[in-house]
Amino acid sequence: MTSKILAVDTATENCSVALKIGDDVIARCEMAPREHTTKVLPMVDEVLAEGGITLNQLDALAFGRGPGSFTGVRIGIGIAQGLAFGADLPMVGISTLAAMAEQVHRLQGGEQVISAIDARMNEIYVAQFTRQNNGDWLENHPEAVTRPEQFCPENLDGQWLLAGTGWQAYPDLAERLNLSVSKEGVLFPESQDMVALADFALSRGEAVAAELASPIYLRDTVTWKKLPGRE
Structure with a gap:
């Protein structure tokens, strides 16, 4: 695969950008829970400059579509859409849970991974993955938001790594x-793992026009309890 892909992710406390040109990946990554908006674009400029490429020369722009922080996911897709609109690029959303599975493989060689993000409110965002021969990931248990005690994964035979x-x-x-x-x-999650997954997403025809790109929150409704004494 020789695609030229830029990926942006701010869905969690981590802020990251990566550029894939063929088999080469240039990445920037920093823990910046409240500084995503100031960190991302300089990172984009850095990786493009290091890669000697412009936005207009890319094949697609990938973004962390969630699940994750509501605000973080919105920041990431907003910045990614702005870049894609300016360069007339298609966009492809990448699961933060799948990206962590890919990272486990990159760092630890794992091929069976369960990814779980703290979703607050006594819930987790969770999914279960098995790596396929072509390097893509199969969802054994699809992405879900659930209480930890209610999560029931598929067959746990073999070695399962956690992320x-x-x-x-x-x-x-x-x-x-x-x-x-x-x-x-x-x-x-990190963007350098999202660019690897983006190639597979592109081959499956999952790219969309920038105006059609959308996040994944999983949690559709939230019931807020009123504080005592407040209406």
Whole structure:
């Protein structure tokens, strides 16, 4: 695959940008929970300059479509859409959960991964993946938002590695599933793993025009409890 793809992700506390040109990847990544809007565009400029390429020379622009922080996901898609509109680029959304599975493979060689992000409100965003021979990922358990005690993965035969903040937030989950959490494990998605997945998404025809790009929140409705004394 020789696609030239730029990826942007701000869906979690981590802020990252990556440029893929053929088999080469140039990446920037920084933990910046409240500085996404000031960090992303300079990162974009840096990777494009290092790659010696302009936005107009890209084949597509990928973005972290969630799940993740509501604000973070909106920031990421907004910035990505602005870049795509300006360069007339198609866009492709990449699951943050799948990106963490890819990162587990890149760093630890894992081929069976359960990714879980702390969704707050006593819930997690979670999905279960198995790596295919072509390098793409199969969802054994589709993306969902659920209470940790209600998550029931598919067959857990073989070695399963864990990714995401959900396992630290709810340690009883791993204990219930008889799985161990690595202290050096993957906690947040990174754009350099999204560009790898974007190639597969493009080959499946998942690219859309910038105005049609949309995030994935999973949590459609939220019930807020009123504070005492407030109407």
